Amino acid sequence: MSAIIPLSAQLINLCASVILLLAFAMLAQRRVMQLINLFALQGLVLCLSTLIVAVTTGQHHLYYSAGLTLALKAILLPWILHRLVRKLYVKWDVESLVNVPTTMLVGVVLVMIAFNVAQPISLLSQTVSRGTLGIALAVVMLAFVMMITRTKAIPQVVGFLAMENGLFLAATSATYGMPMVVELGIALDVLVGVIILGVFFFQIRDQFDSLDISHMEKLKDG
């Protein structure tokens, strides 16, 4: 690494690190409401980092991406999730997470793996934000761990959305964002997905009287 890193790159790296920290915080968060707030915060930082990339590089479509991220991930989706939680009366839903320290350790190992995988590709990249590709992959992996370890429906969905955040970070850090039509399509899918899941939550609650996925272990082979 050269001694002089431009300020913009430093800011982008800072944002990426905050996103990674938030991913760890989400992994350890027991309360559903707090979890959604963390997710909203992650979306906000993601928007900020996209904005910084846009300003530094003058890529116009990144402004739209940043706007889309702000509208969808920092405002609309958290709002929908908040409403769902309130309507479903799961505010008190505190999960008993098993072994937070172990999960954290697994997370740290995954971050190291992610950095190693991303290293050769980051070197090929010309973008100011290339250093963040490893972080993006790590965020995806941490979200994946979150989906595996959670037993409640809403935290699993938040994990799914956090994974999408990581992918978006990868897209902006490695390539200055995907073509606009693809980004719009992805945003539409995510939005429709959350709405469908909202419908789905009510169905689950009506059938199981709970949003605990661990009740759903009837389907087995043999």
Place this chain on the structure above:
Amino acid sequence: MAELDIFVAMLAIPLVSGALLTVIGERKWAPNLNVIASGCTFFAAALLTADIITNGPRFAMGEQFFIDSMNVFFVTLTAFVGMTTSIFSGPYMKNEHEHGRLTVARLRLYKSMFQLFMFTMLVALTTNNMGILWVAMEAATLTTVLLVSLYRTPASLEAAWKYFILCGVGIAQALFGTILLYFAAERVLGETGNALLWTHLVEVRGELDPSIMVLSFIFLLVGYGTKVGLAPLHNWLPDAHAEGPTPVSAVLSGLLLNVALYAVLRSKVLADGAIGGDFAGNLMMGFGLLTLLMAAFFLGRQKDIKRMFAYSSIEHMGLITFAFGMGGAVANFAGLLHMTMHSLTKSAIFFAVGHATQKSGTQLMADIRGLVRINPVIGWGLMLGTLAILGMPPFGVFASEFMILTHAMKYHPWATPILLLALGVAFAQIFGKVQPMVFGETHAKRLPHAPAITPVFLHLAIVLMLGLWIPPYLTRWFQEAARMLG
């Protein structure tokens, strides 16, 4: 311009009729509208195919859509199975309604989602943009999640949740693969909107950075492979097939798996050009064999008839993935043929199974007995379908399996015992379970609505015909597609 209109019509019909079916709700003629719309889609697809055969590959809507000999073949197949499924689902869904398993609102949801599902499948097949391909695949998952949970039973909700989460995770990996692909392409094609267009990518595939493409292909294969039902991420498939309504099982098995595999094939062409050698092929052969073996041994443990045939779909997808992994004109030809055969046969089986389970009032194989006595047509339909899917001559599945096996013996002899073992185990398991269901004592009752038998035998007749004689233009078409796959 006329051809363009056909293409636009083909995409517009399912989209518009899906919206229409949502708005008008469940009327007496809604099932007919569903059939008519699917029929028109198939008609448009057939016209489009005729056009491609005579005039060669073409673009539509600028360069956003691209139809060549490979995807037009999937388009026709998709539209055809979509049409026959809509015919089958008419009386089937009415019976479910009379049995009190479905409300009027859910019948409406089923029809509109079915049309939207067809729309997303057709977009995924014809798009030229690897990013839009991803978007359409994800949209296809979303349209089917609510269909899998249509019965709202605890088991169906569990299946739908599993389906959404597993496929969501899988498809997220495919998105990462797509991002990496774009990253590799951007370095060659520059930062234009064209860098994800397949026709542009395929021209410069030799210049794409190999180290990025290795990683990209792994993510794409695992991601789309989840939707194909490749082990070890196949768990969603048997649940979704068993718990959803039977027409949904038929289109999931017959169409969705094919389209996901199509996405893998498109990625493989790019990866082969960039990486060189057999990297992508070997990876696919490995996953294919693992899937085939796993499915063959899980088949015997199933008690639910739809679960068993879902595992059979996984088995065949493993075999097809293996065939494409071997590569070369012959193996690709066999793979494409087997995809066609599997689609037609498996959807025919699900149609027969749907009526059989309705008659018996259960999906448990131990309780389904003597189908030939209550309804000989359904009984024989199931029996013939089973024989066809197990690869008995003279059905078409035999021809494609025979080609795959002989090709494997010649070029990859080590794989032959594994293939034979898996196919043998599958044969013994499935035949041993279907035989007592078809023949044997029974006391089941008649159904209020006569079942639609035509789709079952129409499919089986085509499979039989293709086993005996493949029309020359179809052969040419397969060969051209196989050559494109490299």
